[in-house]
Amino acid sequence: MASVQTGLSRKLLTRVLSVYFILTFIVTIGQIFTEYLSTKSHIESELQTLKNTFSTSLTRAIWEVNIPQAQSIAEGLMELPIVTGVQIRDENGEYIADLGMTIAQIRAPISSGELEDHSGGLFSYSFPLIFEFSNRASTVGDVTLYSNFNIIFSRIEVGIFFLLGNAIVKTAFLVFLFMTAFRRMLSDPLVEITQQMSAFNPEHPEESKVHLTLHDENELRLLQYSYNQVIDDLIISQQKLRSTQEELTRVNKKLDDQNLLLEQEVAKKTASLSQIMLDLERQKDELITNQRELRQENENRQYIENVLREKNQELAKSMEHLKLAQDQLLESERMASLGGLVAGIAHDVNTPLGVGVTAASFLRDRIDTVKAAYEEKSLTNKTMASFLGEAEQTTHLLLTNLNRASELITSFKQVAVDQTSEAERVFNLKSYLHEVLQSLAPSFKHQKHVVNIECPEDLEIRSAPGIIAQVVTNMIMNSIIHGFEHKDNGVIDLLVKEEDEDVMITYKDDGCGLNAGQLDRLFDAFFTTKRGQGGSGLGTHIMYNLVTQALDGQIDAFSEPDKGLRYEIRFPKRT
Template sequence: MGTVKTGLSRKLLTRVLSVYFVLTLIVTVGQIFTEYLSTKHHIEDELRTLKNTFATSLTRAIWELNTPQARLIGQGLLELPIVQGVQIRDENGDVIVAYGETIPMQGQTVDAGVMRDHVGGLFSYSFPLVFKFSGRESNVGDVSLYSDFDTIFSRIEVGIFFLIGNAIVKTAFLVFLFMTAFRRMLSEPLSEITDEMSAFDPERPNESKIQVILDDDNELQQLKDSYNQVIDDLIASQTKLHGTQEQLSAANKKLDDQNLLLEQEVAKKTASLSQIMLDLEQQKDELIANQRELRQENENRQYIEDELRKRNAELAKSMDTLKMAKDQLLESERMASLGGLVAGIAHDVNTPMGVGVTAASFLEERLQQLKSAFEDKSLTHKAMVNFLSEAGQTTQLLLTNLHRASDLVASFKQVAVDQASEAERQFNLNSYLHEVLQSLQPSFKQTRHKVAIDCPEDLEIRCAPGVIAQITTNMIMNSLNHGFEDMRSGHIQLSVKAEDDEIIMVYKDDGRGMNEDDLARLFDAFFTTKRGQGGSGLGTHIMYNLVTQTLGGKIEANSQPGQGLEYIIRFPKRTRTTSGSAE
């Protein structure tokens, strides 16, 4: 038997130690990260504490326009170990003092203490300088104290090295412990068992039993006992085989005697067959008479077939009429879904437009007040600041709602035009699916159902977009109307991927599902589980025709009661008509 390239114990040891190493690494990194966050929090608290130390003297220096004194205070702060940068600004936001590592700040001074994180591991604490005079408070500027990652690391450096060293020592000890245990308990006993099994002699099986002595009653002991039992069974089988061979020789002798008797019986049967041949001749004459009767019956059937052809022609005309009626019903179903889309979009557009009108009216009122104050020469700096703040917020609110209304109208316009047209074009499938979903948002407005779309952002296809919109709309509306009935919240997942030149769409919901009988009839025309409650039974039939005929693809459905419904749709990136014209 050849030597094993990679032993079982080595594989097992490698996997166990790999898992332990990964867990140790994760725990160590987590401890380091926790230590980092804790130390950073302490430094931030120390920066806040510095405010009580020098804020009063720095405020008075700025109030008295004593810039040299402010610079001296800034230099003193920079000498502190936790401070890597100091920035002092006046009430206009202009920088008076900037020492060390700082980030230029634009705009008005801060009104309250705020902690900020910057790029490069830098973070700062900014707070206002308020001067109190005669019971009045005046903001004379602000101060920003900066610290960085190096300050934090200098405090936790020893702890990090201790954590890493502790992890290395524990890992080395476990490696030694596991290697010793695996070698003594698994590798060496397994090697001895393998060597004895390799020395198996078929001619002397009783001497080929495993004689290894194991200290514990474990799986190796069971392997040894099982192998020895197999040897015992082999010895018993060989003994039984010898007995069977002797019985076979006796049976062969009996078989020769039976062959003689059989030859005698064959002679008797030959005589009986001659009599049977005479009987067959008589039956042949009877068959000829029956053939004549069958010929007459065939002539009668031909007449009946001519009559059936006439009836089939009449049925074909009826089928054409039914097909026209079916096409009209399909078109009505499409227009009905488009009508529901129009109503929902109109309701959703009304809300942002109303907010926009309110915001514009508020802005007009504030402009009139500002104009009156300007003409009366009573306009103050504070009033102007308040107006600019309110105007900015109002303008932002107005633009947000106008953009929202514009997006709703644009998505509705694209989806509505595509549903009413069968023209083919190239489009981004991910963006188009989100447009369709946005046009269906009114249907989700009164529910807590969620829809998630997973589609590559750069996936481009060429087909009639209205087909995609109609298929997606029908699947989502079926889930809302049937799958999520009597459910407070449901989830829909639409996943799309491309494999070679084929698009695969997988649609899943976690609704109430369908039984096996209803699932078998899902794509049949006029089949619905809400007969008499407004269901037409054409939604899934339309989906089936659009996928198989318009897109040239395939669709299948899977479901079980209580486990939701799944559609799997496959179709080419380019439809057959498009590829044909390209050739």
């Protein structure tokens, strides 16, 4: 058996002790560092205590300009074990005493006690010298006391050696304890198991079982049981193998007899196989013929596919042309709607402007009359009172008609700009709907149709107002042209409300309505009930595309004959 290069117990012992050594080293270093910080803190406290002992005498000596006494006190401080340097300065920062290990100070005079660390293990405590006289405090100088690492080490030297010795003793004892335990509990039993396993005899496996002298039911005991069980299984397997070998001998003898019979049967089958091969050759020729026909058919299909591909390309170009035509029709519909607005607004604006011109002319004539009477000195109170009354009425009439014209132009300007642009902005929906309705008023001013708008006062949305104006315009004009064709007093209700983050617009009229067939085709392109009478059939189709694509919403229509038409439009308000 090959020898073991590195024992398992040695590996375990090495890893356990390595972890212990590292932990012990870290803990020892931490204890030494803690001891160092604690001792340093004590020394700094002692330096601060020296302030209370020597500050009074030093302050008085400097106040009285007794420099020798101050230097004598500095020398006395140097005699203290914890002091390795002393610096005493006057109020101008000039050194009175600079003894021992110190560093040059370039700062201004000290105003309060300060602890400071320096390079080379040096640290200091500085404090001002304040002399009080007649309830007045004056800073006469400052003192800096120095100490260093050597002072700290001299105090903790014994403790460090004790910590190191304690760690070494504990480590040595633990190494001895682990080595003894590993050898007795692991190494020796493993060697015994290895030796017994090495003496395995395959001819007599029952004599190769492992017998250990263990007092505990541990993993090694389990290993012994498992190995002995393997030996028992091996013995059973050997017995089965012998029985199988005997059976195999009998089977081989029967197999020889069967082979002889099989050779005879093969001779018979060979003759039949030759006939089958002839039949296969004939079928092969037929298959080659079929393959040629199939190849010709594939070539025909490939030709047809090429023709279809060319047709698809032509169809794609036709779709592009159709899309361009649809965009042009949409623009034409917008411009047609805008043209209708222009015509209606122009007529409505002419009326108040004509009244305003007439009123202004009348007022000018009355002013000329009053001016002539004034120049001829024939102006009376009655004439003046009559002029003022007429002027007030004329001015009121003039302002009323000019304001009416201004409102019409303002509404038309906003709606016209919006209908020629798809730019988005934040706007008040109710105010905008009234502007759209005011711009459409000339279209049915000679009729008695009523449009009711119900919308929250503070509903503001971010959207393209031109799109909303076009949708509302199409719905109202469709109702006037189609729904109220034989009716002069139609009623249109426009209900707007908020539902979560969406805007819900319900539009309905009391016109003639649509039947089921017309309702199904309402949003189809080029569908109109006014074919040959100027209807393009694009109004509702454009309205559907504007709602579903531009507004990212949905629109549904409901109608029955003689029960009017109702639209339900929903789109996000995006405030």
